[in-house]
Amino acid sequence: QSPFFPNGEKKKTLVILGSGWGSIPLLKNLDTTLYNVVIVSPRNYFLFTPLLPSLPTGTVEFRSIIEPVRSITRRLPGEVIYLEAEATGIDPTKNEITIKQSTTVHSGHSGQDTGSSKSTVPDYTGIEEITTTLNYDYLVVGVGAQPSTFGIPGVAEHSTFMKEISDAATVRTKIHDVIEAANLLPKDDPERKRLLQIVVCGGGPTGVETAGEIQDYIDQDLKKWLPDVQQQLRVSLIEALPNVLNSFNAKLVNYTKRVFNETNINLLTNTTIKKVEDKVVICNQKKPDGTTQTVEIPYGILIWATGNATRSFTKDLMSKIEEQKNARRGLLIDEYLKVDGTDNIYALGDCTFTKYPPTAQVAFQEGQYLAQLFQKKHELESIKYQIANPTDKTNIERLAKKLDRLEANLPKFQYEYKGSLAYIGSEKAVADLAMGTWSNISTGGGLTFLLWRSAYIYMCLSVKNQVLVVLDWMKVYLFGRDCSKE
Ligand code: FAD
Ligand code: NAD
Known part of the structure; x- marks a missing residue:
């Protein structure tokens, strides 16, 4: 897939973290031909959590409530790269995240709260722990939350x-x-x-x-x-x-x-x-x-x-943004789901702290909304590119008016x-x-x-x-x- 559009405009890289109730509906509804899309999650499947309590007794089997990420990505219109890894750190000033290979799915991931300090790569594979960095133009944080223990001993x-x-x-x-x-x-x-x-x-x-x-x-x-x-x-x-x-x-x-x-x-x-x-x-x-x-x-x-506690990646991000310093229970976001204090980082689902409850219903609707928002953002970027790189036929005045109109009418998230x-x-x-x-x-x-x-x-x-x-x-x-x- 070409990194450029036919008019020469460079495609932006959209990195999505997580494969849960927020990130997967975003991916499924996104026009993936408009961005270089990379999805990073230690869990290579979507999990239908509402039926998880039916699993321990075998009322449903685990394969029945999961959907592999790659079976979702292969049906999308544009290429999507999936990386089985967890984000462990972020530098918002450089638009860079650090990711670590992770082949084991556990509740805490890199969080210490659940007591899982073990390596996430099992010994039998002989795989050395792989850590690398990724750059993004836009980042969507959908890493969910980890189980809370309230620090209760044992x-x-x-x-x-x-x-x-x-x-x-x-x-x-x-x-x-x-x-x-x-x-x-x-x-x-x-x-x-x-x-x-x-x-x-x-x-x-x-x-x-x-x-x-x-x-x-x-x-x-x-x-x-x-x-x-x-x-x-x-x-x-x-x-x-x-x-x-x-x-x-x-x-x-x-x-x-x-x-x-x-x-x-x-x-x-x-x-x-x-x-x-x-x-x-x-x-x-x-x-x-x-x-x-x-x-x-x-x-x-x-x-x-x-209930839920904040994951360590989310805490790391919060600690690096002045506007998030008072956030305790998750990322603070605006009505476009943009993380307060950033220009290009969005967040959805259980890793955020909003007036909505931490449910699949909310995360799902936020994912659908962000797909629509990124479509509109692409339209905006494309107009800006045409204005900056005019041809003989470009009507700059008309484009500038269209840009203003689109920017003013960007839809806000509304939960139903x-x-x-x-x-x-x-x-x-x-x-x-x-x-x-x-x-x-x-x-x-x-x-x-x-x-x-x-x-x-x-x-x-x-x-x-x-x-x-x-x-x-x-x-x-x-x-x-x-x-x-x-
Ligand atoms: P999740 O769905 O938890 O997804 C987070 C994703 O991020 C996962 O793929 C995870 O592997 C990945 N991830 C974690 N750490 C990292 C990292 N560092 N880097 C990259 N990726 C990472 N809600 C309802 O509305 N109705 C219900 O019936 C319902 N039933 C539930 C039953 C159970 C047993 C549970 C536990 C929850 C239930 N919920 C229900 C709540 C619902 O599941 C959550 O609100 C929802 O999953 C939140 O979506 P999310 O995308 O934010 O997080
Ligand atoms: P929750 O936060 O809804 O409930 C946790 C409960 O644990 C609280 O009632 C709290 O008082 C209790 N508690 C906390 N510490 C305790 C302690 N030390 N001793 C005894 N009790 C203690 O957590 P949840 O059930 O995991 O749900 C998390 C989110 O997921 C919620 O938003 C929920 O609505 C959603 N969810 C929805 C469904 C559904 O709609 N069917 C199913 C599961 C989860």
Whole structure:
């Protein structure tokens, strides 16, 4: 692909970081013939996160919810270079980023918070760690966020996050390990009881959906294979606030509580985990009289789902821009998604701090918007080039007017909230639906579960994923979940 347009104008290099909910919709909607596009991400696939909690129990298989980056790029109109690497540093004054080869996808990437200081290149390949630099004309930062630990001692060492495929696979292995180990012990053995405690920390949608999915496995499948173990296996959901699913309508919060009660999920609200040891979590629990007590809860598996923290690359960028010095929870951006204090760096999704929630819905719409914005920016650049390099036929006055008009009418990002859905287990879901600007509907139950399934199928980014997810659901319906180890 030529680096020049037919009129001699040089194509600008657009570097996109990340292959998630922000960057991939940007790429899919971008006219890639207009830029030299380079996408950098340690994860060589797009992950459909809404169905990640279904993975540990095998309700869906991991290949069904991922879409390789290269299968996306090869269908685009212009050439796109994909580099399997993570951005580790940036010099905004030189328009340069440093990237490091990364073949392992983990929740933290270069972040230290998750305790992953290991090299990202596995030993067996014999590959030396490769670090290089890349220059950009425009940079889009879509690196997402990493799981938060709030610096609580022991979290990174002893718990598993629910962020990446590798996390879900670890939980899956652990579930089978604790079940089989407990099965070797007598029924009243305290160690058996400990092993069969699955603790989920965080009553946001990730924690609630994960707890619900595991309880489904216990009630619908394990019951048939190992009824003695099933009776003792207990899922506890620990939440610091008085309620779970705090972003949902109060009616749905109460409905979720009722469903958890019926399905035997042990819901512990007003309970904050303060310390994690290898077999026990130590919590502060607020009692109804307002006093606080310390409780110790033994666990066999601890799943940590307490929301987002800023990645180290994002922090590095923030530290180099004066206008970002007061930013704490992500990059500050304007209504064109341009990073405050820069001319050519844009950011979207969970690595930003805006008035919008850190959701796939927001990141997706931002990605679509940026694709449109970069189309318009190319039009602007092209007019500027024609003005700077006129031919005999160039009408400079007309072009200058067009430039002013385009610049004045550059569209701003506008978020359209479409509603929230969450699966709560036992084939029930809750939904807060926005019906245009005139009405909201809050609903929960079995029919909402069908709506949840239909919506997620609709949201899958490829037909292949849609077909595979439906087949997985049919397989579970007909034959139950697969209880063999990976
Ligand atoms: P991500 O999708 O996380 O993508 C970030 C990308 O950047 C990844 O490809 C990553 O590998 C890459 N990356 C990381 N570090 C670097 C680096 N240094 N250099 C280059 N690349 C890097 N939201 C909803 O709206 N609805 C839901 O139902 C929903 N369900 C969810 C379920 C789970 C289990 C989780 C964890 C989240 C869920 N979310 C949901 C939230 C949603 O997934 C996020 O808001 C969304 O992924 C944010 O998109 P993003 O592009 O900013 O980040
Ligand atoms: P969250 O931030 O929504 O919830 C985390 C919860 O953990 C909070 O309720 C917090 O009070 C609790 N918590 C924090 N520290 C704790 C501690 N030490 N002990 C006990 N509880 C503690 O996080 P999430 O669920 O991972 O969601 C992250 C984002 O992704 C949100 O914007 C969410 O809306 C979105 N998401 C949406 C869906 C969906 O729509 N179905 C699913 C998953 C995630």
